[in-house]
Amino acid sequence: ETGVTQSPTHLIKTRGQQVTLRCSSQSGHNTVSWYQQALGQGPQFIFQYYREEENGRGNFPPRFSGLQFPNYSSELNVNALELDDSALYLCASSLGGLSYEQYFGPGTRLTVT
Amino acid sequence: GDSVTQMEGPVTLSEEAFLTINCTYTATGYPSLFWYVQYPGEGLQLLLKATKADDKGSNKGFEATYRKETTSFHLEKGSVQVSDSAVYFCALSDAQGAQKLVFGQGTRLTINP
Numbered sequence: 146e147t148g149v150t151q152s153p154t155h156l157i158k159t160r161g162q163q164v165t166l167r168c169s170s171q172s173g174h175n176t177v178s179w180y181q182q183a184l185g186q187g188p189q190f191i192f193q194y195y196r197e198e199e200n201g202r203g204n205f206p207p208r209f210s211g212l213q214f215p216n217y218s219s220e221l222n223v224n225a226l227e228l229d230d231s232a233l234y235l236c237a238s239s240l241g242g243l244s245y246e247q248y249f250g251p252g253t254r255l256t257v258t
Numbered sequence: 259g260d261s262v263t264q265m266e267g268p269v270t271l272s273e274e275a276f277l278t279i280n281c282t283y284t285a286t287g288y289p290s291l292f293w294y295v296q297y298p299g300e301g302l303q304l305l306l307k308a309t310k311a312d313d314k315g316s317n318k319g320f321e322a323t324y325r326k327e328t329t330s331f332h333l334e335k336g337s338v339q340v341s342d343s344a345v346y347f348c349a350l351s352d353a354q355g356a357q358k359l360v361f362g363q364g365t366r367l368t369i370n371p
Contacts, residue, residue, distance in 0.1 A: 149301075178358065187262075187347050187361030188302070201358055235301055237359075247351075247359060249294075249301040 147172055149238050149250035157256045158226050166221040166253045168236030174248070176200070176241035177219040179211060182233040182252070194219055195241050223255075231257045260285045264348050264362035271338055272370050279333040279365050281322075281348035289350040291315075291324050291331040292359070296345045305333075305346070340369045 150169045158164050170177050176195045180188035190203035194213035208224040217238070223230055233254050237247035265280040283289065290309040294302040306315030311326035320335045331348060348362040 180359070185364075187349075187363045188359070190358040190360070193358060203358065237302075239357075246304060246307065249303070251301040 149236055149248050151234075151236050151250040151253050153253060154251070155254045155256075157258060160226055160228060160257055162226050163222065163224045164226060164255060166223075166234050166236075166255070168219045168221070168238075168250060170217045170219070170236075170238030171248050174238035174240055175217050176239045177213055177217065178237045178239070178247060179219070179221045180235040180237065181205075181230075182235055183229075184232070188235055191221070226257045228257050231255060260289065260350060260352060260360045262348050262350055262360055262362035264346075264365050266363075266365070268366040268368060270368045270370065273340055274337045275369075277333070277335040277338045277342075277367070279346055279348075279367070281331045281333065281362060283329050283331065283348075283350050285329075285350055285352060287352045289352045291322070292349045292351065293320070293322055293331070293333050294347045294349060294361075296347065296364070298344070302347065338367075338369050340371050343367055343369045 152167045178193040179191040182188040192202040193200045197213045210222045213219045233252045235252045236250045239247045261284045292307045293305040295305045306317040308315040308324035314323045322333045345364045345366050347364045349359045351357050
């Protein structure tokens, strides 16, 4: 069984640029959630996708957007990058429905300079 | 909104010591509760969970009991090992909507031989 994978591992961008992060969900999982983890903090929920539809959003501005594809993989897009967007971005997949267990990928470390 | 508060770290113990990491929560409904662990350079791994009051989650010698009356989910281990050194996150997930995870700020644990 393949776990959750994310790409790239590390990324350096300049303020004002745009970035796309990718996530492949665990086999059989139809739900993907994205979290932002600032240094020394707990992860913060960005949004969740269930069967290609957004299924909930945290307190993040619209420049954070996402997609889920028919194979349930997902992208996180961030426009107009700000220095505070520097963080570890975690993707988690789950079975959806009443399953509470989320399985996390290793994350993408984004640095904005 | 829902929130999780963990005891502040860092926590440093000697090998074979008893571990307690306190966690309390605020939630409007009846959340499921989790402990996740993050080893250096890695994503989050689910350590244990409890889905209703008085449930005890356990794994790898760690235990936590869902206490509704005190809104707590303290993590304990009777004899820690050097390999337990990591950051531990308490989290909750409510039964509504996106079932997003709400995390505490994390507690860094270091075990000295």
